[in-house]
Amino acid sequence: MVSLTLGLAIAVGSILWVELVRDFYHLLAHLWRPLYRLHVWHHRVFRPDLVAVSDTIYRQAHWYNDVPEALVMLAFSLLPWGLVYSWHLNPQWLAVTGSVYTLFFLISAIARGLGIPHADELTDLTHRPGNFTSLPSRWLVNRPYHWRHHFDNQNAYFCGTFTLVDKLIGTALSLKGKTIAVTGASGSLGQALLKQLHLKGAKVIALTSSVQIITLDIEGKDLSIKTIAWQVGKESDLLPVLEQIDILILNHGINVHGERTETAIATSYEVNTFSIWRLLELFLKTVRTNEDIVRKEIWINTSEAEVSPAISPLYELSKRTLGDLVTLRRLDAPCIVRKLILGPFKSNLNPIGVMSADWVAKQIVNFAIRDMRNIIVAINPLTFIIFPIKEFFVSTYFKIFSHPPRNR
Ligand SMILES: NC(=O)c1ccc[n+]([C@@H]2O[C@H](COP(=O)([O-])OP(=O)(O)OC[C@H]3O[C@@H](n4cnc5c(N)ncnc54)[C@H](OP(=O)(O)O)[C@@H]3O)[C@@H](O)[C@H]2O)c1
Secondary structure, eight states: OHHHHHHHHHHHHHHHHHHHHHHHHHHHHHHSHHHHHHHHHHHHSBOTTSOBSOHHHHHHHIIIIIHHHHHHHHHHTHHHHHHHHHTTOSSGGGGGHHHHHHHHHHHHHHHHHHTOTTHHHHHOGGGOOSOOOSOOOSSBOOHHHHHHHHHTOTTSOOOSSBSHHHHHHTOSSOOTTOEEEEESTTSHHHHHHHHHHHHTTOEEEEEESSSSOOEEEETTEEEEOEEEEOOTTOGGGGHHHHHHOSEEEEOOOOOOTTOOSHHHHHHHIIIIIIHHHHHHHHHHHTOOSHHHHHHOEEEEEOOGGGTSOOSOHHHHHHHHHHHHHHHHHTTSOSSEEEEEEEOOBOSSSOTTOSBOHHHHHHHHHHHHTTTOSEEEEOSOHHHHHHHHHHHHHHHHHHHHHSOOOTTO
């Protein structure tokens, strides 16, 4: 039993190792000019619909990029052999798994370089043309994930098979050049998020229900940013703006604290739940093309109140309903929907919050570029355990007892 487990670990470890080598080779190819001269052939091959520009360039790219990459992986695949041998781990022969695995990539790259018919269909799966039928995957690189490396930002999305390296170095989502709009822009977190996103190279838009132009403090200087006014109940007025937006962050919210009047109930649900749900639906309608599917995203600030008390019953009720609606709706969403699960931070809404809005905003961006779909920033350690469990079970329940739209 022990040797079976160890054997499995050796085999899987040797594959993971060569995949790490592949991703670092790719990263190096973008950082080191001499290697980039070879790698750039790979970037010359495809049009945005992933149809090859020409058969000659397609084949050439394999000789200059894919074959050398596989040879480097093959050379490094010997390292696990050496380790297993010197540490006297058994069964030693399983360390060959990484090399055999790499040989498959080497032979298929040679086959594509030689132009052997159908070699690409069988072995070059992340570059196949056609409509995207799924979202960028979280753990395994699929076509929508890899498309972004070619046509969104070549300095991100480096991974070839597993997305681990991109998650570690923060290149699993590029914000550079993206148009990102934030609601609740005049509030503490709204302003802090706009600043962090601006610093990451995004083109930010403030969506506010107030009349002021939003300015950001960037290195001691005031920077006025594009500000668009909107009102709860008039969400559809924002549709032309939403069409232009890559990432929409729904962050506005209200806390009626201890109130429980009819007005307090209506306001809490209208602002915290239904206006956000209406904006979510409007935004999802703007996702139409392959490019929209991979570039557009929506982040929704539902709060830690989804799973723990906020000492404000109507705040909890409205945020929990919102949280569940998002869980339900993202089962069929045509683009990535992230949840922001935030613990208490200081703001108008929560003057006794413990964290600072700036720190929270920094963490949100740090997790987003690592492609976390549920971004938890909290001081309560239980939230990190309870929220994922709750989300898993609620999502599974919704999946089993509801169905996708029948006219899809
Ligand atoms: N502070 C916390 O401890 C905490 C914890 C977890 C989650 N959250 C959530 O984080 C988000 C941001 O809150 P914050 O703490 O930064 O509070 P904040 O400073 O009060 O900001 C909230 C913003 O929401 C917008 N808003 C308020 N009432 C509105 C209305 N009736 N219609 C449209 N917009 C309205 C306002 O922005 P505009 O005037 O620009 O529209 C307001 O500045 C909220 O969703 C909140 O629930 C906060």
